Amino acid sequence: MKKIYGIGTGPGDPELLTLKAVRIMKEVDVIFAPNNKGKNMALDTAAEFIEGKEIVFLDFPMGKVTEEIYIQNAKIMEENVGEGKAGAFLTIGDPTYYSTFINMMEFFSDDVHLEIISGIPSFVGAAGRSNSPLAFTGEEFSVIDRIPLENPKADSLAILKAFKLEEDELDRLERFGFEYKYIQRASLPEEIILEDKSEILKERDYISLILARRKK
Numbered sequence: 573m574k575k576i577y578g579i580g581t582g583p584g585d586p587e588l589l590t591l592k593a594v595r596i597m598k599e600v601d602v603i604f605a606p607n608n609k610g611k612n613m614a615l616d617t618a619a620e621f622i623e624g625k626e627i628v629f630l631d632f633p634m635g636k637v638t639e640e641i642y643i644q645n646a647k648i649m650e651e652n653v654g655e656g657k658a659g660a661f662l663t664i665g666d667p668t669y670y671s672t673f674i675n676m677m678e679f680f681s682d683d684v685h686l687e688i689i690s691g692i693p694s695f696v697g698a699a700g701r702s703n704s705p706l707a708f709t710g711e712e713f714s715v716i717d718r719i720p721l722e723n724p725k726a727d728s729l730a731i732l733k734a735f736k737l738e739e740d741e742l743d744r745l746e747r748f749g750f751e752y753k754y755i756q757r758a759s760l761p762e763e764i765i766l767e768d769k770s771e772i773l774k775e776r777d778y779i780s781l782i783l784a785r786r787k788k
């Protein structure tokens with residue numbers, strides 16, 4: 573049997589990797605990572621623990637990923653892991669939401685044992701860095717990747733992929749009664765935390781999110 577791990581590398585600070593993630597990255601025979609024009613945040617986070625390891629880059633063209641591409645990349649991964657050996661696909665934050673790994677899982681053959689290694693989710697890292705409570709007892713908290721058209725039920729929101737947000741969407745969030753913070757590259761040396769809408773709209777970094785809380 574072959575083993576393939578989906579490892580979450582957390583929000584970016586290597587000190588926020590789990591001990592288990594580090595142990596498994598050191599143990600596996602091959603590391604897989606998405607090829608983002610030569611840049612990869614998960615690999616940067618893990619760099620000191622995977623020195624000298626074979627790295628196989630996989631192409632997932634942003635905004636154009638089809639089922640066929642997931643199938644091809646799952647096949648490439650299987651071919652690069654020998655019988656009885658193990659490989660690890662690195663993914664930022666935690667693998668169980670908005671990740672390439674969960675999109676690929678159904679396309680591995682029965683010869684592969686899959687295992688997810690949890691990472692600190694980006695919104696948890698961002699909440700910590702910006703001293704933002706995510707949910708008090710009895711509150712509802714939602715993770716979303718766009719601002720809804722209708723006022724949501726939740727008291728607190730983590731809105732990922734904030735690089736896409738337009739002014740009218742932030743206006744709508746305000747009309748719904750939310751105040752918010754924008755956190756870019758949480759936990760990294762270049763981290764930015766903003767509350768001013770015009771300042772937020774000047775930033776267009778993929779590694780950013782909004783934490784919003786309903787005003788009392």
Ligand SMILES: C[S@@+](CC[C@H](N)C(=O)[O-])C[C@H]1O[C@@H](n2cnc3c(N)ncnc32)[C@H](O)[C@@H]1O
Nearest residue numbers: 583665666693694732733757758778779780781
């Ligand atoms: C493809 S999703 C990956 C989500 C991932 N599974 C996670 O746990 O965050 C990419 C989005 O994660 C968010 N993200 C990841 N790391 C971040 C960080 N350090 N600071 C702010 N946002 C981050 C951004 O919203 C980005 O657009």
